[in-house]
Amino acid sequence: MNSHTIELGHGGGGVQMNRLIREVFFAAFGNELLQREEDAAILSLPSGAQSTMAFTTDSFTVTPLIFNGGDIGKLAIAGTVNDLAMMGAKPQYLSCSFIIEEGLPLTTLKAVAQSMADELAISGAHIVCGDTKVVPRGCADQLFINTTGIGLVQKPGLSASNVAEGDAIIVSRDVGCHGATILMNREGLELGSALASDCATLWPVVEALIAADLDIHALRDATRGGLAAVVNEWAQAATVTIELNEAAIPVCDEVRGLCELYGMEPFQLANEGTFILALPAAQAEQALAIMKQFSPSANAAIIGRASHAEQQVGTVVLQTPWGSQRYLKVPPGELLPRIC
C-alpha cells in the first residue's frame, strides 16, 4: 500500500478497498470462508442435537483506541465472544465491520487487526464476513468496530430469569478494572501501578464450567453498568432479592483509589472480562475451584446469595462491613462515555 493513512478511497468498493482488505484484514485473520468474498458467508451447521444457536451484536467506540491491557480490536472480539459464552454457546463465527475515519494511521489499523487475530485464537472462533466503510475527517472519531457473533449452544436454558432462591452469587474476579483503566488513560493519570483493563475472552473458563455439569442458572458479563447492572437485572427478572456481602466483593486498591478520587462506585464501573454466575449454593465451592484454574478468573469469589425477602424482591441489598445495609442501584445514566 502506498499511503500511510486511510483515505476515502479505501472505503469506495473499488481497487483501493480490495487492497486494504487483503493487506490488512486477510493478512491478520484471513481464512477460507472469509476469503470467498461473496455477498454473504455460507456456513454449514451441524445438524441434529446442536441446532440451537446464540446470536449477538456489539459496536465498539472506545476511546482511547489503545489502553492498558488491550485495544479496541481485543475488546471487539472478547466482547462478542463473551456474550455468546454467557448464553452457554461455543463461539463459532463472527462478522466484523469497520467504520474508519479518513486519516487513521495504517499502522494503527494493522495493530488492531492483529489484536483481533490474537484474541480469536483463544476461543477458536473465526471472522467469516466483514464490511469496511471510510468516512471523511470529523465524521467519526478514528475507528468504530462492530462484531456480531454466532455460537452453538452447549448448555441451554441459562437465563436471568432462572436465578433462584438459595443460589450463590459468584464474581469471577475483582471488579471495575476496565472502567478505571479507561478513565486513567483518558485523564492522563499515572497511578504508578499495573492497573489494566480486565478485557479477556471468557470462553475457556465457561467451557470448563459447562463440562463439569454444574447446575448453572445464569451467567452474565458485567460490562456497561458493571456488577450493579447485572445483579439488579437478575433480581428483577427472577423476582428474588440479591444480598451481597460488600466486604466479599474483590476490588483492587487502584480501582478503589480512583473511585474515591472521582466519587464513583466500583460496583457500577464497566468490566470487559468479568462475569457473574448464579448456581445452587451447594455447588458454589466446586464452581469456584474450577474458575480459579483460569487466569481471567483466578481471584473469583462468592459474594452473596439470592433469597426471597418479601419486602425487597427485585432489589439488591449490600451488607456493609459496618453491619448496615444499603441498596445497590443501577447507574441512572452515563458514568463514562465511550467505555467500550
Added chain:
Amino acid sequence: MNSHTIELGHGGGGVQMNRLIREVFFAAFGNELLQREEDAAILSLPSGAQSTMAFTTDSFTVTPLIFNGGDIGKLAIAGTVNDLAMMGAKPQYLSCSFIIEEGLPLTTLKAVAQSMADELAISGAHIVCGDTKVVPRGCADQLFINTTGIGLVQKPGLSASNVAEGDAIIVSRDVGCHGATILMNREGLELGSALASDCATLWPVVEALIAADLDIHALRDATRGGLAAVVNEWAQAATVTIELNEAAIPVCDEVRGLCELYGMEPFQLANEGTFILALPAAQAEQALAIMKQFSPSANAAIIGRASHAEQQVGTVVLQTPWGSQRYLKVPPGELLPRIC
C-alpha cells in the same frame, strides 16, 4: 421520554438506555426473541436439510440520513437482507447496532426505527438482538447503523465463480439511481423530477426466481462500485469475458443528466435495490418474465453475455451504440463518500 434529543445517558447501560430501547426500538420492531434481552438471542434452526445458512454484515453511514426514496433505516434492512438473498438465502434473523451522536433528535431516531420495521415486513425477517452506543457530539455524524443477518440457504451454489460461457447477464432495473439521488440531495439540486433511490428489498423477486427452478449461476446486488464492480468481479472470479451492450443497459434520463453534469459513469454509481443475474441464455426470457412481475425489477433487461474471448478473459467489454468497444472498469477509489 422527557428529552427530545439523544443524550449520552441513553448509551450508558442504565435506566435511561433501557427506556430508549423500549420506547423506540421495541415499539417499532419488537418481537418475542428480541425482548428476552439476554446477552445473546437464542435461535432454533430447522434441523436436517436446511442446515446451511448465509451470514452477512454491513455498516451504514449514509448522509443525508433521509433521502428521496428512503432513509438510513430502510437502507440498513434492505442492504443486509439483499446480501442474504443474493446467496439464495431466505432472510431470517437480523442483529441491529446503533451508534448515535449525542443531540440526534428523538423524532429522527423514531422515524428511522419505523422505516426499519416497514422494510422488515417485506422479507419477513426479524431483528432479534441489538446494541446501542451514544458518542459525544462531534465523535460521529448523527447516526450509523450496523445490521448483520442470518438466512437459510434455499438455493445452494450461487457464486461469482459459477458464471459460465454462454450465460446471459440480466440487470433488474435501470442503474445508478441511489448514487445519483444521494448526490442530488447532498448538493441541494432539484432536478424537477421524481428521481429517487432504488433502495428496496429484493427477497420477493429472488424467492420467485428460486421457486421457478432456474439454473441461476450468480446473483449480486450492484451496491458500491455499481454494475461495473459486479461484472468485473464476475469476469475475474469465473475467468470469462463479459460483453455488455451499452444501449441495452437501462439508465433513466435524470441519472444520465446528472452523470453528464458531474462527469460520472452511471455504470459505476451505487444502487441499493438493483441486482445482476447470470444464467444460461436459454432461460433468460423466462427469468425476465418473472422479474417483470415485481415492482423493484419491473424494467429488468438482458444486457449482455459471458463468453470466453481469449484476449479479454477477466475483463468487461462494452459494445457502444456506435459500433466501437471499450472496457468497463472498476472505479479506482471513492466516487462519493458515505453513499451507504
